[in-house]
Amino acid sequence: MQALPPLIVAVPLLAAVILAAAGKRLARRVLDSVALGVSGAVIVMSLVLLHETLGGTSVYWFGGWHASGHVALGVSFTVDTFGAGVAVFASVLIFFAFLFSWHYFETVGDLYHVLVLVFLSAMLGMGLTGDLFNLFVFFELLSVSAIALAGYRVEESQPLQGALNFAITNTLAALLILTGIALLYARTGALNLAQIGRVLGQQTPDGLVIAAFTLLVAGFFIKAAIVPFHFWLADAYGSAPTPVCLVMSGVMSELGLYAMARLYWSVFQEGFSPHLAALRSVLIVTGVITAVAGGLMCFAQHHLKRQLAFATVAHGGLYLIGLGFLTRIGLGAVAVYAVADGLVKASLFVCSGILLSRRSSVDELNLYGRGRDLKVTALLVLAGALALAGLPPFGTFVGKTLIEEEAGVVGWGWLSLVYAGVSMLTAAATLRAGARIFLGWGPRPTSQTFASDPFTEQAAEEDEGTPETSGEGKRTPLVMVTSAAGLLLLSLLAGLSGGLAHGVESASARFADAGYYRAVVLSSGHHAAPVVHRASSALTSGIPAAALSVAGAFILSGLGLYRERLPSGLRAASLRFASRPLHVLRTLHSGHVGDYVAWLMLGTALLGAAFARALI
Amino acid sequence: MSVLPYLVAAWLLLVGCYGMVTSRNLVHLIVCLSVTQSSTYILLLAVGYKAGAKPPIFFEVPVGTRAVDPIVQALTLTDIVVSLAVSALLLALTVQAHKRSGSLDPSSLTILKG
Amino acid sequence: MTRRARLVVFLAGAGGLAALLLWAISGLPSFGNYQGPYGNVLNHVAVGARHATNVVSAVTFDYRGIDTLMEEFIFFTAVIGTTLLLRAQLAEEEEPADDDATDRRTPAMSDAVRLGGFVMTGVTFLFGVYMVLHGHLTPGGGFQGGIVVGTGVLTVYLASEYETFLRVSSPTVLDVVEPAGAGGYILVGLGGLVGGASFLYNFLPLGVTGQLPSAGMIPVLNAAVGVEVGAGIALIVAEFLEQTLQVRKKQQTA
Numbered sequence: 001m002q003a004l005p006p007l008i009v010a011v012p013l014l015a016a017v018i019l020a021a022a023g024k025r026l027a028r029r030v031l032d033s034v035a036l037g038v039s040g041a042v043i044v045m046s047l048v049l050l051h052e053t054l055g056g057t058s059v060y061w062f063g064g065w066h067a068s069g070h071v072a073l074g075v076s077f078t079v080d081t082f083g084a085g086v087a088v089f090a091s092v093l094i095f096f097a098f099l100f101s102w103h104y105f106e107t108v109g110d111l112y113h114v115l116v117l118v119f120l121s122a123m124l125g126m127g128l129t130g131d132l133f134n135l136f137v138f139f140e141l142l143s144v145s146a147i148a149l150a151g152y153r154v155e156e157s158q159p160l161q162g163a164l165n166f167a168i169t170n171t172l173a174a175l176l177i178l179t180g181i182a183l184l185y186a187r188t189g190a191l192n193l194a195q196i197g198r199v200l201g202q203q204t205p206d207g208l209v210i211a212a213f214t215l216l217v218a219g220f221f222i223k224a225a226i227v228p229f230h231f232w233l234a235d236a237y238g239s240a241p242t243p244v245c246l247v248m249s250g251v252m253s254e255l256g257l258y259a260m261a262r263l264y265w266s267v268f269q270e271g272f273s274p275h276l277a278a279l280r281s282v283l284i285v286t287g288v289i290t291a292v293a294g295g296l297m298c299f300a301q302h303h304l305k306r307q308l309a310f311a312t313v314a315h316g317g318l319y320l321i322g323l324g325f326l327t328r329i330g331l332g333a334v335a336v337y338a339v340a341d342g343l344v345k346a347s348l349f350v351c352s353g354i355l356l357s358r359r360s361s362v363d364e365l366n367l368y369g370r371g372r373d374l375k376v377t378a379l380l381v382l383a384g385a386l387a388l389a390g391l392p393p394f395g396t397f398v399g400k401t402l403i404e405e406e407a408g409v410v411g412w413g414w415l416s417l418v419y420a421g422v423s424m425l426t427a428a429a430t431l432r433a434g435a436r437i438f439l440g441w442g443p444r445p446t447s448q449t450f451a452s453d454p455f456t457e458q459a460a461e462e463d464e465g466t467p468e469t470s471g472e473g474k475r476t477p478l479v480m481v482t483s484a485a486g487l488l489l490l491s492l493l494a495g496l497s498g499g500l501a502h503g504v505e506s507a508s509a510r511f512a513d514a515g516y517y518r519a520v521v522l523s524s525g526h527h528a529a530p531v532v533h534r535a536s537s538a539l540t541s542g543i544p545a546a547a548l549s550v551a552g553a554f555i556l557s558g559l560g561l562y563r564e565r566l567p568s569g570l571r572a573a574s575l576r577f578a579s580r581p582l583h584v585l586r587t588l589h590s591g592h593v594g595d596y597v598a599w600l601m602l603g604t605a606l607l608g609a610a611f612a613r614a615l616i
Numbered sequence: 617m618s619v620l621p622y623l624v625a626a627w628l629l630l631v632g633c634y635g636m637v638t639s640r641n642l643v644h645l646i647v648c649l650s651v652t653q654s655s656t657y658i659l660l661l662a663v664g665y666k667a668g669a670k671p672p673i674f675f676e677v678p679v680g681t682r683a684v685d686p687i688v689q690a691l692t693l694t695d696i697v698v699s700l701a702v703s704a705l706l707l708a709l710t711v712q713a714h715k716r717s718g719s720l721d722p723s724s725l726t727i728l729k730g
Numbered sequence: 731m732t733r734r735a736r737l738v739v740f741l742a743g744a745g746g747l748a749a750l751l752l753w754a755i756s757g758l759p760s761f762g763n764y765q766g767p768y769g770n771v772l773n774h775v776a777v778g779a780r781h782a783t784n785v786v787s788a789v790t791f792d793y794r795g796i797d798t799l800m801e802e803f804i805f806f807t808a809v810i811g812t813t814l815l816l817r818a819q820l821a822e823e824e825e826p827a828d829d830d831a832t833d834r835r836t837p838a839m840s841d842a843v844r845l846g847g848f849v850m851t852g853v854t855f856l857f858g859v860y861m862v863l864h865g866h867l868t869p870g871g872g873f874q875g876g877i878v879v880g881t882g883v884l885t886v887y888l889a890s891e892y893e894t895f896l897r898v899s900s901p902t903v904l905d906v907v908e909p910a911g912a913g914g915y916i917l918v919g920l921g922g923l924v925g926g927a928s929f930l931y932n933f934l935p936l937g938v939t940g941q942l943p944s945a946g947m948i949p950v951l952n953a954a955v956g957v958e959v960g961a962g963i964a965l966i967v968a969e970f971l972e973q974t975l976q977v978r979k980k981q982q983t984a
Contacts, residue, residue, distance in 0.1 A: 006929035010916050013916055017806075020905070020908075062796040063795055063922070063929075063931050064922075114810060118803060118807050125800065134796065138800060140804050141800055148808070148810060151811070185768075189766010208756075211750045211751065211753055211754035587731075595739075598740040599743075601740055601747055602740070604746075606746065608750040
């Protein structure tokens with residue numbers, strides 16, 4: 001269908017508006033059904049769009065304003081396979097979020113569905129747009145709807161702190177992006193990505209271009225929670241309602257990196273190409289720092305949602321490393337990994353929601369042993385942890401292996417150690433939590449455990465006491481278990497489908513070819529779609545790394561549980577090496593928004609300095 | 617002066633951020649955020665300016681008269697209204713924060729940490 | 731971090747950022763030298779193409795109409811978020827406003843203020859509506875006019891009591907009116923699709939340049955946005971006032 005791109009974005013918005021106007025008069029189940037129906041419809045529309053884009057990128061001009069000569073008069077949606085893929089992924093996660101929240105919020109009003117539908121629309125728009133300012137507008141819409149959702153349960157103090165920190169840092173992100181846009185507009189007089197890319201591609205990057213790149217990347221890094229722009233994430237995720245967390249973790253942060261990739265490949269890549277290796281180093285190093293810091297913080301948490309939040313940060317760093325290779329193979333590999341990983345994290349969020357609903361707590365220590373009869377949830381958590389570590393045949397294994405292979409190709413082979421190590425940390429945290437909660441392993445936490453343990457400094461009283469649902473049910477609602485299982489299953493399928501890896505190849509070839517992109521949008525000259533020549537990998541090279549991650553995860557989680565039983569020399573050594581830096585790291589996450597803004601400024605300045613050094 | 621508006625925009629950005637970092641009151645912080653937002657408007661409008669040109673309104677003015685850039689004006693005006701609403705949202709969060717914790721100081725709102 | 735440490739980190743960052751921005755400014759065309767094609771092209775063709783003399787409105791509601799639709803929805807979402815956050819919590823209840831407490835003697839509103847307010851409100855509303863309707867001809871439009879209308883609603887409160895304000899700005903009504911404004915924009919956009927053209931295609935008759943009914947769907951969209959923004963502002967003000975005047979913690983002996 002010709003008009004599919006605008007409809008995909010307009011339908012959820014229209015539904016949101018109708019629900020907002022009529023919601024008070026409608027029964028809760030009607031609202032739920034409408035929301036599920038709309039998101040299901042969007043899934044179908046996105047799949048159709050995805051199918052259409054397999055043949056090539058297409059462009060949709062709003063208002064009928066086609067480009068005249070090389071000047072774009074209106075706004076375009078430039079839909080390629082990746083964009084449509086984002087649409088499918090986002091709508092699938094939102095569908096599961098609505099399914100999951102079927103039994104949540106007994107006393108909630110109508111506005112939850114409105115906000116989530118708007119949130120969906122914003123994500124769809126970000127994936128499909130071909131215009132820089134349009135991207136910014138969808139980015140702001142995404143932020144505002146997420147902020148409103150993060151502050152949804154206004155009953156306790158926590159959600160407010162999370163929502164406030166989220167709101168202030170992400171508004172600053174939007175500001176930085178808009179400043180970057182203003183600079184680019186001054187240079188190129190255009191807002192269409194293809195047109196800007198055409199003008200910049202004919203120039204050598206100077207201070208203005210590098211500064212604009214820095215500001216744009218910094219803004220998107222804030223959204224993607226890359227160190228040191230990431231502090232807001234754990235606060236926000238740890239306090240937003242669980243159905244919202246699963247979408248934010250699964251796709252919102254990844255959209256920040258998607259936007260950065262889109263900008264790089266369609267606007268900046270040609271101008272920066274002489275300095276590819278140096279730029280690569282900057283991005284990879286940033287990714288490594290993020291992954292390691294996130295992994296360590298993840299392991300140190302015992303609040304389940306904060307744990308998953310830091311896992312999101314850590315894996316975001318892993319995605320950035322892969323994107324940082326600045327090759328189209330790296331791009332495709334990260335896409336596979338991000339989708340599979342996002343599904344797994346969403347599933348784990350659902351499991352934490354089940355625990356919250358059945359046991360009124362999401363603190364690992366508080367829940368010690370209390371999950372013994374939640375057998376299905378336990379299995380799902382185990383499977384999720386293994387998927388995080390990259391166990392074949394989950395999609396995470398496929399993605400990681402492809403990335404590690406590409407790392408070798410670009411000469412950064414040692415990065416597979418980083419991938420193994422970080423996924424080890426995040427999986428170990430989940431395994432440790434699961435063992436404590438579902439099996440009752442490890443020493444029983446006493447009040448002393450909280451006070452004296454340098455690895456878990458938070459007091460038990462900081463647990464979130466009020467459940468998001470109306471009470472502890474006798475059986476876990478079927479929809480919740482189904483959501484968790486369904487998400488994991490999709491991740492498994494992503495790994496098993498060989499077609500995915502190949503489809504991603506040609507998709508990333510088109511994403512990374514600025515000339516082709518420009519030809520489609522500005523119809524300037526005939527540029528054939530890029531052809532892909534690559535034998536598909538057997539993926540066996542990834543098995544040792546995966547085995548290492550999985551084994552390491554079990555070992556680390558065992559260490560986490562039974563630290564007391566280590567010989568005292570070993571314990572003293574581990575305390576000396578690990579606890580001091582960890583303590584510093586944890587103190588930095590102070591919860592104070594002024595700190596976050598200061599780090600944000602420093603991060604932007606450092607990024608600017610690094611890019612300047614790399615690109616001049 | 618040929619770069620003054622740009623310098624003003626840069627100054628506002630930095631000074632607004634300074635206000636946010638050193639703020640001891642959430643309402644003050646949100647107003648500093650507004651100040652920082654206004655730096656982007658100044659930058660946008662300054663980028664679109666043409667010396668000695670007319671506004672891009674051609675009511676009883678012949679088309680072809682030298683006029684400033686309408687694009688940045690369109691971007692700015694919608695953005696101002698939107699940031700108004702976002703400030704309202706932030707202030708609503710602040711009202712509730714004050715009710716819960718009795719204080720408007722960001723340092724007192726650090727339950728989530730580590 | 732301590733305040734000092736925070737300041738040190740900030741100053742390091744701000745210094746670097748200042749250097750970056752100065753470097754960028756050195757690459758900008760000097761002030762007053764806008765060159766780029768986008769604005770110039772539109773200044774030349776917009777009036778002829780869309781019969782709208784206000785090119786900024788043409789850009790906002792036609793050339794880049796989808797941006798405006800999304801900005802409108804950001805506004806809509808922020809208003810919804812504000813409403814959500816300021817609703818009475820389970821532990822709170824809504825009491826009659828202090829103005830009405832029988833044991834409190836609020837000074838009666840003076841007639842001069844009432845009269846002045848009445849006049850001002852009338853003028854403000856009228857001016858706001860004028861701005862919205864003439865947005866395609868002269869400076870103004872849905873956003874600007876909507877804000878003025880919203881201000882008019884606020885002057886109602888300033889010049890009279892909370893109850894009168896509630897009658898003008900009743901949340902129940904506004905809760906429907908505001909989404910209607912947002913929805914209206916989408917429906918007009920969908921109207922463009924009906925003829926086989928694209929979303930937000932200007933399918934209404936363009937009329938004669940310079941007259942009030944002209945420029946096709948631009949005045950319609952202006953009206954939709956004006957309604958939404960005006961209702962949104964009124965709703966925000968109503969919610970804040972309700973939170974301040976009415977919402978109290980439930981009495982312990984309830």
